[in-house]
Amino acid sequence: MNGGRGVHMTKVLVTGGAGFIGGNFIHHMIEKYPSYKIYNLDSLTYAGDLIKHEKFQSYSNYTFCKLDINDRKAVTELFFKEQFDFVVHFAAESHVDRSILDPGIFVQTNVLGTQILLEAAKAVSVQKFVHVSTDEVYGDLPFEPNLYFTEETPLQPNSPYSASKASSDLMVRAYHETYQLPVNITRCSNNYGPYHFPEKLIPLAITRVMEGQKVPVYGAGSNIRDWLHVQDHCAAVDLVLHEGAAGEVYNIGGHNEKSNLEVVKTIINMLGSNNDLIEFVEDRLGHDRRYAIDPSKIEALGWKPRHSFESGIAETIQWYQQNQLWWQRILSGEYRQYFERQYSFDQVNG
Numbered sequence: 001m002n003g004g005r006g007v008h009m010t011k012v013l014v015t016g017g018a019g020f021i022g023g024n025f026i027h028h029m030i031e032k033y034p035s036y037k038i039y040n041l042d043s044l045t046y047a048g049d050l051i052k053h054e055k056f057q058s059y060s061n062y063t064f065c066k067l068d069i070n071d072r073k074a075v076t077e078l079f080f081k082e083q084f085d086f087v088v089h090f091a092a093e094s095h096v097d098r099s100i101l102d103p104g105i106f107v108q109t110n111v112l113g114t115q116i117l118l119e120a121a122k123a124v125s126v127q128k129f130v131h132v133s134t135d136e137v138y139g140d141l142p143f144e145p146n147l148y149f150t151e152e153t154p155l156q157p158n159s160p161y162s163a164s165k166a167s168s169d170l171m172v173r174a175y176h177e178t179y180q181l182p183v184n185i186t187r188c189s190n191n192y193g194p195y196h197f198p199e200k201l202i203p204l205a206i207t208r209v210m211e212g213q214k215v216p217v218y219g220a221g222s223n224i225r226d227w228l229h230v231q232d233h234c235a236a237v238d239l240v241l242h243e244g245a246a247g248e249v250y251n252i253g254g255h256n257e258k259s260n261l262e263v264v265k266t267i268i269n270m271l272g273s274n275n276d277l278i279e280f281v282e283d284r285l286g287h288d289r290r291y292a293i294d295p296s297k298i299e300a301l302g303w304k305p306r307h308s309f310e311s312g313i314a315e316t317i318q319w320y321q322q323n324q325l326w327w328q329r330i331l332s333g334e335y336r337q338y339f340e341r342q343y344s345f346d347q348v349n350g
């Protein structure tokens with residue numbers, strides 16, 4: 001692997017490492033693999049911040065690259081320069097409501113951006129490309145017991161967001177079938193935990209309740225999501241990166257199915273507030289009723305979630321209480337100015 005040029009440090013490129021799941025994955029990898037070199041490629045969109053990685057800025061095994069995955073030339077140059085061993089691809093537009101209002105950017109980043117990365121990964125023959133996707137590509141599950149998404153469930157995405165992710169999954173698959181690029185696709189259920197951007201249901205509810213504001217619940221609040229602690233998700237992606245068989249898909253879910261109303265009431269209750277804060281609002285267009293994952297395949301690889309929903313949500317609420325400055329600055333837009341000062345360059349640093 002090192003071609004006789006001294007000790008080779010495994011180089012891992014994490015795309016979208018300034019975001020919620022990618023950011024937690026960087027923490028996981030730096031702590032678990034001090035001998036790896038971790039690269040964080042991120043364009044710092046509205047949902048990204050580097051405050052979460054402040055303590056790593058001086059680490060010699062952490063490098064931040066301010067790059068947009070849509071920039072084919074810069075991405076290709078970076079791959080040729082660094083010769084990554086592994087790519088773990090989280091970068092994506094992820095918010096379903098935004099995709100309903102403005103689908104174009106979802107096609108651009110999630111589909112075309114993924115193809116740019118695949119091409120660069122092929123050009124330098126990476127050892128593994130893990131594409132982090134979503135259970136939403138399978139579409140809508142009825143409210144029936146013992147009915148779960150498996151890796152064989154046909155793709156039937158309903159929102160522009162999930163259609164863009166399904167399209168990128170198919171492109172990743174094609175690079176494996178056509179060029180034998182060693183890929184894995186992971187499809188996770190709804191994540192929650194530290195550094196979750198407060199546009200998503202759980203952090204939105206926590207921060208609204210903490211500020212005594214109403215929490216919007218779409219429709220009757222009966223839609224069901226299968227909640228997974230982000231650190232359990234990161235451990236599963238790490239396992240797939242190292243142990244997943246090339247070309248395979250792995251579904252990652254926590255077996256924690258809850259209706260949205262249950263989730264919001266739990267948060268209100270844990271924060272000692274009142275259900276009067278719940279405001280039923282117009283439903284999301286094309287709102288999928290239920291997502292639920294059968295995790296047998298990833299469990300057979302040796303993964304088990306560490307967090308129950310009850311302990312995970314309590315920990316998460318505590319995290320938001322202890323990190324008010326982080327989310328208040330995000331909500332006020334203060335971080336944007338910070339990034340503009342700190343990272344007003346387009347180059348690899350470190």
Ligand SMILES: Cc1cn([C@H]2C[C@H](O)[C@@H](COP(=O)(O)OP(=O)(O)O[C@H]3O[C@H](C)C(=O)[C@H](O)[C@H]3O)O2)c(=O)[nH]c1=O
Nearest residue numbers: 094095096134135189190199200201216217218223260
């Ligand atoms: C923001 C918001 C949401 N909701 C409902 C809509 C959903 O039924 C549920 C969760 O919504 P959220 O937007 O947090 O997440 P999903 O639409 O399920 O999608 C999320 O989980 C998957 C796996 C991804 O792949 C997405 O990237 C991720 O955003 O709460 C409300 O009732 N009120 C609100 O204010």
